[in-house]
Amino acid sequence: MSPLDFQLVLLRRMADHNPGLVEDARRELGVPLARMREANKRWQAMVRSPRSRSAAGRYRSVLGPPESTAARRIGDLDCEAWLWPLPLWPDLRFEVLLAPNGAVWNEWLVRAPGAPSPALRALEDLTPWSCTVDEAARAFAPARPLEGTAPTRWGLAFTAPDAGGVGRRVVAEFTWGLLQRTAVDG
Structure with a gap:
């Protein structure tokens, strides 16, 4: 592969x-x-x-050595982040988060270091492939994580203003960390 x-x-x-x-x-x-x-x-x-192979070994065998690695602390958990470029999404990186024992905790697309994040101010800005999980969560805090409908899928629930400025409850679905669709509740 x-x-x-x-x-x-x-x-x-x-x-x-x-x-x-x-x-x-x-x-x-x-x-x-x-x-x-x-x-x-x-x-x-x-x-x-x-x-x-282990999940980490599988990614290295398919993607080669990571473009970059960095120690990361999430809450009170220490991990290592591996990042790879993917030509189809030049402003994103495929990120794998590893536990101290080498187990993969998470794998998804994130914004590349130094790449500008999209301007997410309203519901209309949430178009397919426009943002990553962490970008939507930051833009529309507080966001509540939701269980995905399948492996490699995540969800977020939050409130976002529509074009008229009215706050709408939104459920956003992500695949491999990239926004796929939103549903507005009410």
């Missing part, structure tokens, strides 16, 4: 919510639909294999 194949794996899960965006991205990468399916099949086989 290659970094290109890994991007196809990310896209495959995103296709459940945004098939049009995924189709455009697949064309931009210049690969046929069959290759996306094959990449996902191979990734799933790697993940489920009884002789598979």
Whole structure:
């Protein structure tokens, strides 16, 4: 598997919510639909294999050495963050958070260091692929994390003003850390 194949794996899960965006991205990468399916099949086989590498080893074998690593403290937990660039999303990085024992705690897309965050001020700014989980949580604090509907999916509940300035309760769904869709409650 290659970094290109890994991007196809990310896209495959995103296709459940945004098939049009995924189709455009697949064309931009210049690969046929069959290759996306094959990449996902191979990734799933790697993940489920009884002789598979650790999750951290799997990412290193597919993506190569991380572009950067950094110690990070989340609450009272120490971890290490590994970041890789992905050409399809130049302003993002694929981040893997590792526990001190090397176990992967989290894996998702985050904004690249130094890349500007999107201006998120209202409900209308929350378009598919416009922001990451942490950006939405910061912009519309306080946000409440929600259990995802599948592995690699996350949710956030928060209040965001609409175009008229009226606060609306929102549930945002993310795949691999990237916004896929929002639902407004009331």
